[in-house]
Amino acid sequence: MYEKLFSPGAIGTLTIPNRIVMTAASASLSQPDGTMTEDMLAYYEARAKGGVGLIITEMVCVDEARGVLFPRELNAAREDKIPAFRALAERVHPYGTKIFAQLFHPGANADPKLNPHLPLVSASDGRGKKRGTAQAATREDIQEIVQKFGQAARRIKESGMDGVEVHAAHHYFLHSFLSPVTNHRTDEYGGSLENQTRILREVVEAIRAACGRDFPLMFRISLEEYIGREGYHADTGIQICQMLASWGVDAINVTASGTDSKLSQSVEPMYYPQGWRKHLPKAVKRTVPLPVVSVALIRDPAYGEKLLEEGVLDFVASARSHLADPDWGNKARQGREEEILPCISCMACFGKYEQAGHITCAVNPETGYEAQLPPLPRDGEGRLVVVLGGGPAGLEGAWVAARRGFRVILFEKAPQLGGQLLLAAGTPRKEKIQWLLDSLCFRCRQAGVELRTGCAPTLKELGRLSPYAILDATGGVPGIPAAIQGARESPLVCTPPAVITGALDIREESVVVVGSGMTGLETAELLSDRARNNAVLVLEAAPRLAPGVQGSNRNGVTAVLEVNNVVFLCNRTLTRVGEDRIWFVDSQTGEEYVYPCDRVVLALGTVPARPYGDRLGEVCSRVIPVGDAVKGGQIWDAVHAGYHGARRI
Numbered sequence: 001m002y003e004k005l006f007s008p009g010a011i012g013t014l015t016i017p018n019r020i021v022m023t024a025a026s027a028s029l030s031q032p033d034g035t036m037t038e039d040m041l042a043y044y045e046a047r048a049k050g051g052v053g054l055i056i057t058e059m060v061c062v063d064e065a066r067g068v069l070f071p072r073e074l075n076a077a078r079e080d081k082i083p084a085f086r087a088l089a090e091r092v093h094p095y096g097t098k099i100f101a102q103l104f105h106p107g108a109n110a111d112p113k114l115n116p117h118l119p120l121v122s123a124s125d126g127r128g129k130k131r132g133t134a135q136a137a138t139r140e141d142i143q144e145i146v147q148k149f150g151q152a153a154r155r156i157k158e159s160g161m162d163g164v165e166v167h168a169a170h171h172y173f174l175h176s177f178l179s180p181v182t183n184h185r186t187d188e189y190g191g192s193l194e195n196q197t198r199i200l201r202e203v204v205e206a207i208r209a210a211c212g213r214d215f216p217l218m219f220r221i222s223l224e225e226y227i228g229r230e231g232y233h234a235d236t237g238i239q240i241c242q243m244l245a246s247w248g249v250d251a252i253n254v255t256a257s258g259t260d261s262k263l264s265q266s267v268e269p270m271y272y273p274q275g276w277r278k279h280l281p282k283a284v285k286r287t288v289p290l291p292v293v294s295v296a297l298i299r300d301p302a303y304g305e306k307l308l309e310e311g312v313l314d315f316v317a318s319a320r321s322h323l324a325d326p327d328w329g330n331k332a333r334q335g336r337e338e339e340i341l342p343c344i345s346c347m348a349c350f351g352k353y354e355q356a357g358h359i360t361c362a363v364n365p366e367t368g369y370e371a372q373l374p375p376l377p378r379d380g381e382g383r384l385v386v387v388l389g390g391g392p393a394g395l396e397g398a399w400v401a402a403r404r405g406f407r408v409i410l411f412e413k414a415p416q417l418g419g420q421l422l423l424a425a426g427t428p429r430k431e432k433i434q435w436l437l438d439s440l441c442f443r444c445r446q447a448g449v450e451l452r453t454g455c456a457p458t459l460k461e462l463g464r465l466s467p468y469a470i471l472d473a474t475g476g477v478p479g480i481p482a483a484i485q486g487a488r489e490s491p492l493v494c495t496p497p498a499v500i501t502g503a504l505d506i507r508e509e510s511v512v513v514v515g516s517g518m519t520g521l522e523t524a525e526l527l528s529d530r531a532r533n534n535a536v537l538v539l540e541a542a543p544r545l546a547p548g549v550q551g552s553n554r555n556g557v558t559a560v561l562e563v564n565n566v567v568f569l570c571n572r573t574l575t576r577v578g579e580d581r582i583w584f585v586d587s588q589t590g591e592e593y594v595y596p597c598d599r600v601v602l603a604l605g606t607v608p609a610r611p612y613g614d615r616l617g618e619v620c621s622r623v624i625p626v627g628d629a630v631k632g633g634q635i636w637d638a639v640h641a642g643y644h645g646a647r648r649i
Contacts, residue, residue: 034075051329107173150206163216380405391419393627476606
């Protein structure tokens with residue numbers, strides 16, 4: 001099975017045991033000074049143990065003076081960092097996995113707070129995504145940074161790691177020279193493509209001088225910028241790759257997009273299908289005599305095999321698939337594809353940085369905690385655990401409890417399992433939500449969970465079961481704040497479930513959606529579909545649209561809403577609902593407005609449903625509420641709550 005996926009491949013002089021590559025994803029598990037930690041080592045070891053052929057580390061700093069992007073970033077800028085990379089190599093090599101370090105310089109995108117002593121540099125003057133101001137790099141700056149790439153590569157080689165990838169994409173320092181958006185130079189580093197790529201050639205020469213010709217060297221290149229007429233396109237990207245091949249680079253990692261793209265085509269949100277940009281690596285493979293590594297939103301092994309068979313690429317690359325399931329490779333090799341925890345491209349791995357402080361995953365609560373979480377105990381001894389609710393928190397909790405050896409019965413009052421997942425899967429372009437639901441249901445059945453749908457037991461019935469513990473995953477219901485005068489009485493008011501499920505077929509109406517979280521935005525997308533002919537207004541009380549929503553997800557929806565002529569008003573608080581109009585206040589000016597409309601959709605989150613009130617304690621001393629039964633949240637919150645709730649039993 002998967003003959004090509006599990007065949008060896010070569011990058012330069014190095015043989016990779018299979019065609020599965022985990023690409024770079026910033027884990028932020030190091031010490032503040034870039035020193036390796038046990039958390040970091042365990043995180044990468046889990047992916048090596050799970051069957052990955054090649055790991056490319058997260059971005060590695062080459063310039064401590066003005067090249068730091070994250071507070072906890074791996075660092076190869078000093079000699080004393082060599083032992084840390086040696087420790088990493090020693091953790092992954094026993095599994096046959098090879099490992100490259102991704103060397104990079106953020107340029108204008110460096111964090112000014114982490115680089116306080118020297119001005120930031122880029123190809124030309126400009127501002128970066130951290131709001132820092134960069135000045136055009138002098139020739140001396142360029143040569144200094146070029147040599148730092150070379151010396152960092154030497155340290156990586158001395159550590160015993162297997163190669164390096166140079167990050168020349170996504171509008172970081174090297175890419176800033178390639179893009180006409182950021183390179184306005186008139187010297188030997190600007191103007192012609194030969195001049196724009198000069199710095200790449202010099203980096204290649206510096207690394208070869210420091211490491212020799214036999215040390216594997218790969219470049220990550222944005223083949224297409226996706227920023228309109230201002231940026232370069234695939235024809236230019238291919239020329240850059242051809243130049244790299246002529247200079248002796250060993251492989252190309254094809255990506256896309258710069259950081260200025262309105263939609264993130266480098267780290268795609270849920271709305272993109274598998275393989276949507278496979279034409280990019282295919283174009284490189286057709287025209288450049290080098291192995292091609294590429295992410296193409298590959299989520300299942302069969303699709304990866306298909307791309308290899310079609311000659312689209314040479315190595316199947318993904319970061320997020322291996323965040324979701326570190327055993328992706330082993331499960332594919334063993335024909336256990338149904339057991340793979342699917343990445344649903346929800347972007348929680350990026351969006352939850354601030355909450356967790358490091359990489360996490362919505363579908364796998366163990367990601368980023370490999371060294372901290374003890375092995376799941378097998379201590380259930382057949383004792384009964386009752387799970388109330390078949391949403392993501394309940395399903396995750398049931399599966400984990402069953403793995404611990406408990407006998408688990410899950411009750412779901414609805415005819416179908418899924419809870420809020422069913423609702424989310426009903427919104428546009430959210431098919432991947434169904435992947436997660438199918439996976440959770442499969443895992444529960446595989447673990448022996450007894451699933452009872454269309455069933456809501458009474459307290460008396462629960463008492464007869466005499467459960468050892470109850471996981472209360474009864475979920476939430478849409479919130480209708482009492483502070484909004486008339487909202488609970490007005491015939492205008494409804495909530496997103498009625499729209500998403502089709503219980504209300506709203507057409508040719510003036511509709512106000514209150515709240516611009518993901519549920520509100522996706523409800524607005526449904527309502528603004530041209531076939532419905534609704535006029536849709538979105539009200540948001542916060543100063544900006546979609547507060548708390550990860551940027552790629554926000555942009556993916558708002559781009560569609562703009563095309564559908566949806567109107568957005570921020571800093572607007574709904575105060576009253578009448579029979580044919582609403583009143584809202586501008587929070588900046590205090591001015592009140594009256595707006596006639598036909599329908600008001602309150603997308604203001606959920607509140608705990610609590611169908612049993614406080615009485616579950618009457619039938620069981622161990623009651624653990626999880627997910628929306630505690631507080632409304634997202635998929636990440638529900639799955640993590642279910643997991644940890646089951647661990648606490």
